Every structure is written in C-alpha cells, then in structure tokens.
Amino acid sequence: MKHSHSEIWMHLVLSTKNQIPIFGNPEAKCIGEAIEEFASEHSNNAVSFAVLPEHIHILLKLPEDMSLNGLVSHLQTFIQSKMRKNELVNSNFQWEKDYHAHSVSINRLTTERSVIQRQNLKHKEMSFKEELKFLGL
Numbered sequence: 001m002k003h004s005h006s007e008i009w010m011h012l013v014l015s016t017k018n019q020i021p022i023f024g025n026p027e028a029k030c031i032g033e034a035i036e037e038f039a040s041e042h043s044n045n046a047v048s049f050a051v052l053p054e055h056i057h058i059l060l061k062l063p064e065d066m067s068l069n070g071l072v073s074h075l076q077t078f079i080q081s082k083m084r085k086n087e088l089v090n091s092n093f094q095w096e097k098d099y100h101a102h103s104v105s106i107n108r109l110t111t112e113r114s115v116i117q118r119q120n121l122k123h124k125e126m127s128f129k130e131e132l133k134f135l136g137l
Helices: 025-041 068-085 106-117 119-125 128-135
Strands: 009-015 048-051 055-061 100-104
Touching (some): 025 055, 025 068, 048 106, 055 106, 100 106, 106 119
Antiparallel strands (some): 009 055, 009 100, 048 055
C-alpha cells in the first residue's frame, strides 16, 4: 500500500525469540551490513541502528510502498537471510513475533539517532526486559 510522499520515520525494536542473547560482534557486523543494504535498496540512506545481544533498535524512513508490518517482515527476513548466508545463525533462529515501533517527527530525528547510538550505555543500567515493560510489551 503506497502512502503519500510524506516522510514517515520509524523507530523499530526487533528482538530474538524469547529475547535470547545471540548477537555477538560477528552477528552485529552482519546485521549492520544487512540494515544498510536494505536501507540503500529502499533509498533510505539516513538509517541509524544499534545491535544488542538480544535486540536491535533501528531508525529508518518507512518506504512509500510498504506498510509497517510489511517493513518489519521484509527487514527481519532480509537480516535473517544475510546471517544464514554468513553461517552466523542456524535454521532454528526466529524473531519474536511482537515488536515495538513508534513514529518520529522530522524535528526529533537528531535526538532519536542519539538515543539509538547510546543504547549500549542504556542497557548497562536497564535490562531489555525492563525496556520492554517501559515500551508496553
């Protein structure tokens, strides 16, 4: 479904099934490359992201030809495919079906990017389970 020519920016939080911490440095590098490739394919070069052991924060513009659910599904499949290709996950890897998404206004993009870049520091003080509670999941 194509939406208008407006820019709809989304902050997504995707997690592994049961929030199992499986993303280390090799996985984070592969996931980062996959996100950047995905964003580039959708003319979305201003993407920001943070990969933590059991979840990913991503700030990107919603492509005009995708719904939010379509974006999440396509992105999860794209990342998972890249990780399997690089033999970083086994065939049992799954994403948690629930995810968090909120829109970000244009005038808050810089602030939201900063929030995402500080996720590693944030999670030294707050667990992912606490964050999920805060996000209402």
